[in-house]
Amino acid sequence: MLTASHNPPEYLGYKVKGSFGGSIAPETVELIEKQIPRAAEGDPELKADGSEVAPLKPLLKDYFDYLSTHIDFSLFKKPLPVAFEAMYGPGGKIVEALFKQKGKLKVSLLHNFRDPLFGGLHPEPIEEYLAEFKGFVKKSRPAGGFALDGDADRLGMVDENGRYLTPQQVFALLLNYLVETKGLTGRVVQAVSLGYLSERIAKAHNLPFTEVSVGFKSIARELLKGDVLIGGEESGGYAFGWVDKKTKGQTLLPERDGLFSALLFIEMMLRTGKKTSVLLKDLEKRYGASCYLRHDAPLAKPIADKNQFISRLKSRIGDKWLGASVKEVRTLDGLKMVLSDGSWVLVRASGTEPLLRTYAESPKKSFSQKSLDEMSRLAIDLAG
Numbered sequence: 108m109l110t111a112s113h114n115p116p117e118y119l120g121y122k123v124k125g126s127f128g129g130s131i132a133p134e135t136v137e138l139i140e141k142q143i144p145r146a147a148e149g150d151p152e153l154k155a156d157g158s159e160v161a162p163l164k165p166l167l168k169d170y171f172d173y174l175s176t177h178i179d180f181s182l183f184k185k186p187l188p189v190a191f192e193a194m195y196g197p198g199g200k201i202v203e204a205l206f207k208q209k210g211k212l213k214v215s216l217l218h219n220f221r222d223p224l225f226g227g228l229h230p231e232p233i234e235e236y237l238a239e240f241k242g243f244v245k246k247s248r249p250a251g252g253f254a255l256d257g258d259a260d261r262l263g264m265v266d267e268n269g270r271y272l273t274p275q276q277v278f279a280l281l282l283n284y285l286v287e288t289k290g291l292t293g294r295v296v297q298a299v300s301l302g303y304l305s306e307r308i309a310k311a312h313n314l315p316f317t318e319v320s321v322g323f324k325s326i327a328r329e330l331l332k333g334d335v336l337i338g339g340e341e342s343g344g345y346a347f348g349w350v351d352k353k354t355k356g357q358t359l360l361p362e363r364d365g366l367f368s369a370l371l372f373i374e375m376m377l378r379t380g381k382k383t384s385v386l387l388k389d390l391e392k393r394y395g396a397s398c399y400l401r402h403d404a405p406l407a408k409p410i411a412d413k414n415q416f417i418s419r420l421k422s423r424i425g426d427k428w429l430g431a432s433v434k435e436v437r438t439l440d441g442l443k444m445v446l447s448d449g450s451w452v453l454v455r456a457s458g459t460e461p462l463l464r465t466y467a468e469s470p471k472k473s474f475s476q477k478s479l480d481e482m483s484r485l486a487i488d489l490a491g
Contacts, residue, residue: 110258114231114460116224122258129327129346129361167204174205176357177350178370182377183210188249189373190215192240194230195222198259198366205366212373217243225257232256232263232343232365234271245269250376251383253369260363261343264372266383273399275302275468278339280386281368284375285336285350286312293336293348296329298322299440300341302468303449307394320440321455323363330361341401341466347371395449398472400479404463404487410456417442419489420454428452429477444482452478454486463490 111118123139125131174180189212193199199219206214217240218226228236232254244252244265254263264272272280278297282305285291294315297305309316314336319325326338326346335348344363349355350371376382381389391397410416420442426433432447441455441464450469457464463486467479 108258111230112256112258112260115229124362127331127361129330130324132328133324167201170201171205171208174367174370175209177354177359178367179351179374179378180209182374183212185377186211186213187373187377188213188215188247190217190240190244190247190249190252191219191369192217192232192237192243192252192254192263193219194228194232194236194255194257195220195225196230196255196257196259197221198255201259201366202255213249215243215247215249230257232261234263237263237265237271241265241269241271251372253365253372255365255369256343259365262345262365262368262372263343264383266387268384270384272383272387273302273397274339274341274343275304275397275399276387276390277343277368277372278302278337278345279304279308279394279397280375280390281339281345281371282308282337283390284371284379285347286314288375288378289351291336291349291352294329294334296326296335296338298326298340299437299443300453300455300464300466301339302397302399303451304390304394304397305339307449311394318437318439327361396470397468398470398475399466399468400472400475401467402465402479402483403457404465404483406456406461406463406490409461410463410490413456416456416489420486423485423489429474429481450474450478452482454482463487 108122110122123131191199191202193216195218199216206212237254240252240254248267250267252265264277266272278301294317295305295309296317296319298321299318300321306316317329323340323344326340329335330338330346337347339345345368346361346363347359349359417438421436424436424444428444428446434445434447437443441453443451443453445451452467454465465479465483467475469475
């Protein structure tokens with residue numbers, strides 16, 4: 108497909124999927140990239156002859172059948188009010204079409220029309236770009252608000268009061284629902300930039316836990332192994348191995364799907380009879396509060412040697428961080444410092460833009476901010 112995904116319009120490009128429906132492996136990407144110069148020069152061997160082009164066909168029915176297999180739409184007979192932010196992408200139109208056929212939810216939509224410039228914002232469902240949606244939710248008071256990115260594979264959320272939920276909280280809520288309410292098991296896979304709530308849930312239920320580098324291709328690789336319950340990344344992309352005992356073994360795509368994730372969350376609200384804020388309050392009462400922050404610092408030029416950069420940064424880290432004991436330092440993707448209480452701070456160079464990303468999570472916003480600022484300062488100083 109052609110999409111800019113959650114990036115600005117100038118990032119429009121090809122998104123290539125494998126035959127299994129998920130992200131292709133890095134080595135496959137490399138093979139495709141090697142052919143680009145030949146294609147640009149008009150190499151006849153790379154020209155499609157027409158017979159290889161699959162005919163266009165409507166896919167909504169197939170997709171809705173897929174959703175019906177895995178989401179319990181029998182619960183959707185209640186007139187629960189929910190809000191969706193389409194962010195000028197196609198997701199809103201799919202939501203409209205779906206709920207004309209399924210359930211009796213009271214659905215309100217914002218920015219449900221096409222705009223190639225995304226209203227002047229990045230079509231990324233994070234708090235920075237959801238101010239209008241938060242106001243929309245505060246005014247309409249649905250049980251929960253669901254924001255889809257430009258191509259609807261990522262999910263951002265706000266509660267009924269217009270309070271933004273971080274991906275750390277959303278992912279943990281979905282995991283907790285699958286494990287505690289639906290009684291499912293399996294490996295939990297998450298990017299290194301996701302939080303400690305899900306790790307604590309996995310530990311409490313003796314579930315295998317795997318941390319991978321940032322980028323959904325890393326999660327897709329684990330999903331294809333077949334023993335994963337849920338996989339997620341900090342940018343709001345979630346995927347599932349299975350979501351119901353009745354459908355175990357039936358194929359779920361090893362790929363992000365913002366609408367699928369939103370529907371599963373709505374299913375949770377309907378089954379438990381709880382609004383978003385209550386679900387979060389119950390979760391944090393058991394597993395602790397989560398205050399997550401992220402800062403992106405633009406770089407004049409990309410970091411030439413990332414390994415050397417991380418090595419130099421690691422040498423500046425002692426056994427204390429802002430007065431707290433350092434439990435471990437992980438260098439799977441960037442540098443992640445974990446403190447004795449589970450709080451953490453991570454710095455890494457973006458894989459898609461000339462940015463230095465810094466992330467922090469702790470029980471208190473003030474500590475998260477101090478940790479973010481200090482690590483960002485150290486890293487930017489080293490990056491030059």
